[in-house]
Amino acid sequence: PHVDMNPILLKPTSEVGSQVVLFGKALGNKTATDCHFSKEFFWENVCASVDRLRKKYELIVIEGAGSCAEMNLMTHDIVNLKMAEYTDAPVILVADIHKGGVFAQIVGTMECLSPKQQQRIAGFIINRFKGDIGLFNDGISWIEKKTGKQVYGVLPWYKHINIEAEDSVVIENPKKIFANDTIAPSIAVLRIPHISNFTDFDPISGLQGVNLHFIEKPQDLSMFQAVVIPGSKNTSADLKWLKKTGWSDKLISFVNDGGHLLGICGGYQMMGKYIHDPEGLEGEPGSTRGLSLLPVETILKSPKRTTLTKFSWDDIHGMGYEIHMGRTEMKNGDFMFQVYERNGESCKSTDGCILNGGRIVGTYIHGLFDNPGITKRWLESIGLGNIGVSKTHSFIERNKQYDLLAKHFEKYIDTRGIMKSLTTKVNE
Numbered sequence: 001p002h003v004d005m006n007p008i009l010l011k012p013t014s015e016v017g018s019q020v021v022l023f024g025k026a027l028g029n030k031t032a033t034d035c036h037f038s039k040e041f042f043w044e045n046v047c048a049s050v051d052r053l054r055k056k057y058e059l060i061v062i063e064g065a066g067s068c069a070e071m072n073l074m075t076h077d078i079v080n081l082k083m084a085e086y087t088d089a090p091v092i093l094v095a096d097i098h099k100g101g102v103f104a105q106i107v108g109t110m111e112c113l114s115p116k117q118q119q120r121i122a123g124f125i126i127n128r129f130k131g132d133i134g135l136f137n138d139g140i141s142w143i144e145k146k147t148g149k150q151v152y153g154v155l156p157w158y159k160h161i162n163i164e165a166e167d168s169v170v171i172e173n174p175k176k177i178f179a180n181d182t183i184a185p186s187i188a189v190l191r192i193p194h195i196s197n198f199t200d201f202d203p204i205s206g207l208q209g210v211n212l213h214f215i216e217k218p219q220d221l222s223m224f225q226a227v228v229i230p231g232s233k234n235t236s237a238d239l240k241w242l243k244k245t246g247w248s249d250k251l252i253s254f255v256n257d258g259g260h261l262l263g264i265c266g267g268y269q270m271m272g273k274y275i276h277d278p279e280g281l282e283g284e285p286g287s288t289r290g291l292s293l294l295p296v297e298t299i300l301k302s303p304k305r306t307t308l309t310k311f312s313w314d315d316i317h318g319m320g321y322e323i324h325m326g327r328t329e330m331k332n333g334d335f336m337f338q339v340y341e342r343n344g345e346s347c348k349s350t351d352g353c354i355l356n357g358g359r360i361v362g363t364y365i366h367g368l369f370d371n372p373g374i375t376k377r378w379l380e381s382i383g384l385g386n387i388g389v390s391k392t393h394s395f396i397e398r399n400k401q402y403d404l405l406a407k408h409f410e411k412y413i414d415t416r417g418i419m420k421s422l423t424t425k426v427n428e
Helices: 032-036 039-056 081-087 102-112 115-120 133-147 198-205 235-245 247-256 266-270 372-381 395-412 415-421
Strands: 008-012 017-022 025-031 091-096 121-129 150-156 186-190 211-215 224-229 260-264 274-277 286-289 296-313 316-330 337-342 345-351 353-355 360-363
Touching: 008 039, 017 032, 025 032, 025 296, 032 039, 039 081, 081 115, 091 102, 102 121, 102 133, 115 121, 121 133, 121 415, 133 150, 150 395, 150 415, 186 198, 198 211, 224 247, 224 266, 235 247, 235 266, 235 274, 235 286, 247 260, 260 266, 266 316, 266 360, 316 372
Parallel strands: 091 121, 121 150, 186 211, 186 224, 224 260, 260 360, 274 296
Antiparallel strands: 008 017, 017 025, 274 286, 296 316, 296 337, 337 345, 353 360
16 A cells, blocks of 8 residues: 555545545645645646556556536546546446436436546446346346446345445444343444544454444443444544533443443543643644543644554554554553554554553554454453454455455456456547
8 A cells, every 4th residue: 555545635524624634644624615726736646646656557446536427516526537537547437226216327427427528438337236136137228228338237235245334424323222232242432423443343343242332322331341432533523522412421430330441542532631732733722621531641733643553462462553643641550552663663662551450541553453362352351351353353354355345246247348448548
């Protein structure tokens, strides 16, 4: 992976604003209007990234974003057809039949495009089909006749493959969990408004003998073996949300009653005494009182730390990553991890904070549970040492799932037809 593969990242921090990350470095927060008027600057950098990648690789797959036919946005859209035109790349439109109206999706999109743009469309893929594919043969014929474009295949819905979700829409509006809802021990992750890196917990959800729940509305926490406050795209805002909704009282009561609490990245910062934001990186400059569950204070300041990090928890080694703006100072307690390498360079550092014999812990390191040994150690610390964790847990298993997805795709999609489209120049 390289920053040129995702040169510009917009991390939403509010309904109308995002943190802009360019080549892995945060430029600051911008409103949607600011981003709109910065498109030329963004475009130049994206083109430079593509040019560099084309010198290194034989084939580049460019993923668009949203619809390529948003008529009010097309003039300034740099992530869809404009990039395809810049690279003279054929375009395949993917239609989601599960949502219904697949014929209108395809034909409607084509009608919104100019003749020149229509010429760039090589064909279509129908995604998330349920039922007998043979019953859709007439549908394929109708689409091909109506558009003059090939349907490369119909991809059936699958349940035997577990691929991590692309965005947090999959955990929106989670329901409350009650004691009689589950027999197995349960772990809760707070679904805060600006949650980030929620796939940190995918390895836990795949374990036998334990249930993982995302919860959003304040509720009794006594039935959970542990509660996790995850990372956040806007820590100060989510901390205020915890207080406004009553979650802060629930969390404090849970800890006072002997519960286990883990904070990761922004969650770790919220568990401290204060979050200081002198530069106004997440809103108005100032300080916000934390939950005071850990004896730490955080100062938000640039630049953002982005590192691949190797660490140890006593004699157990692990690898994860850090991506945070803050610097956190521990006033008391013990550190959680010994850090010995960041971005390939040796170092002698520590991370996180442990209090009350390990019941209350916080860390900046994402990807903890991708490490079988670290996962097992944490489960033991919360009283779930009986849960088995395979040595092929996470990384190996994840690659296996992608192999299954590739086979599923190749079975139903005309990959030769797609490759053939690459040899035909659109403008010929």
